[in-house]
Amino acid sequence: MARRLLRADGLERGNVTHLARQIYDWEKGLHFPRNWAHAYAKAFKIDPSDLFSTGEGQEASSTYEPSPEIEDDEMKRRALLGLIATAAVAAPLGRDTEPLRAALTGTVTTEATDRDADTWERVVHDYTSEIDQLPASVLLPDLLADVTELDLLISRAKEPARSRLVNTAAHLAALTAYELTVLGDSRNARRWWRTAARAADESGDTGTASRIRGKEAVLSLYAGHSEWSTLKCAEATIKADHGRPSVGLASAYSAKAQASAQLGRHDEARQALTQLHRVFERLPAKATEDKTTIWGWSEQRLHHVASYVHTHSGDLDRAQQAQDAAIALYPAESFLARAQIELHRAGSLIKTGDTDTGARHLTQVMENLPSTHRTDAMMRRTAFTSLSLVSPRDSRRPAVKDAYALLAAA
Structure with a gap:
């Protein structure tokens, strides 16, 4: 947010960290962003009167200096809270006609x-x-x-x-x-x-039941549930499918591999990845050729899981190979999936010690997302997971703090 305001104000070399501190004051209600009202309006392409009242506001403070430890904890806390916050659902005016249409449908x-x-x-x-x-x-x-x-x-x-x-x-x-x-x-x-x-x-329809339970296991990775919960869900799907190759079984092994990787059980993660390969090889062409719907299980999904597993284990060469392979296969319209792979790439750089490059890459990926997708909880969870790979000694590096601030601001 601080970067967007600086750009809107024409201050390309402004102090991002200092402005971010002021934003924290504004969000806490301690001050009113009077001097930055025009920048906010320009950044969001909204009339200033729609953003701020015409009443007198207090000038932003420049003396807010929290301790580094409190600042770090606050950034992380805000990022985590943002992951589980429910976004407001806005309905177009055309939907006002829906009750009448539904009543007519019921009548006829x-x-x-x-x-x-x-x-x-x-x-x-x-x-x-x-x-x-x-x-x-x-x-x-x-x-x-x-x-x-x-x-x-x-x-x-x-x-x-x-x-x-x-x-x-x-x-x-x-x-x-x-x-x-x-x-x-x-x-x-x-x-x-x-x-x-x-x-x-x-x-x-047992196929539908398997697909849904497998997809639930994968999505639980992004819902803030414990890895234990994801593993239980995945194992239940695997057991119910009795080894029959299916999209649901592939999703279950995908979830198991990624949850195990997050827990640091790298041998179990690799074993689940091997099982996933075996299931993938036996999937029907209808599933492996479907690159556009959420129920398809094409090759890029396989590389996506491999990217995740190898990123967490620190195997940079295999992670990069999987990331490059996935990017080459994902259709251009699958921009969210491609962005997730790039967030994996940031995590693999961080995991192998190139913290600044990884954190800056993560920040760039998130900033380049369309504005309507920057609050996507799945993208934010992926970004936060990659940032969690930062070693304790590097956790206070400016690039890392900027990445956390970006997630908190979103």
Whole structure:
């Protein structure tokens, strides 16, 4: 934030650390950013009157000098709190018409048919292609509106249309859980994962049930749950699949490898990665060729997991190889996944002792994200995990402190 304000004010060589301290004062309500109001407005492309009242404000203080230890702890605390904070969900004005449309749907619907099931399967497919392209705050209200309508259709459906609609509901619930994770609302996400799994079981589609439970295990890595919780979820999926190659099984081994790596159990992480390779080799082409939806399991995902595992073990050569391979395979529109790989790269540099280069690379990656995705909890969790690899002796280096400040400001 400090860098953005300096650029907006035309001060390319301003003191970032000093301004960051003033921002902390403003956010605590100790002072009013009167002299920086125009810079805030320019940085966010908003009229100053929309940001600040016209009342008299107190000039920003320049004497705030907390102890280095308190400053570091505060930065880390704010970064962690930001990871679990729920982002506000803004609804376009057009959604004001939704209650009327939903009421009309309820009036004209007497019985749901296979034609409805066809329509809703297409709806879900479209969502799976959009999920990593549009901000969660945009998609989540749409998902919730569609869940409401689908609930009505299920209540008025008979077999076989009912089972198909329930299966679709399982996917919609899982996508809702996914977006809640992105927004940092891990508790509500966990409830939606439960609903998704139950709906999948009710539909009788074991493939859907496996996909959802495997995806839940992976997403738990970004939801602030303990590694133990992730491992339990992954093991349950592995046990339920009985070794049959599936997207769900691949996701489960992916989650197990990454959780083990975070715990420092590097042998277990490598073993899980080996199992993942074996499952991947047996996956159907439909899964391995799908590079655009969240249910696909193409080769770049394999390199993504390898990048994570080798980054945490400190094997820089293998980590770099996996990162380069993943970047080469990810489509250009998968910008969030590509950014995650670059955050891994920052972590591998940090892990091997090149702390300043790694921290600066991490800061650059986060700053280059579109503004609507900078608060993405999955991206922030990945960044914070990479920063956690900094050794205690390097934790107070300016580049590291700047990276923490960036995460806190977001």
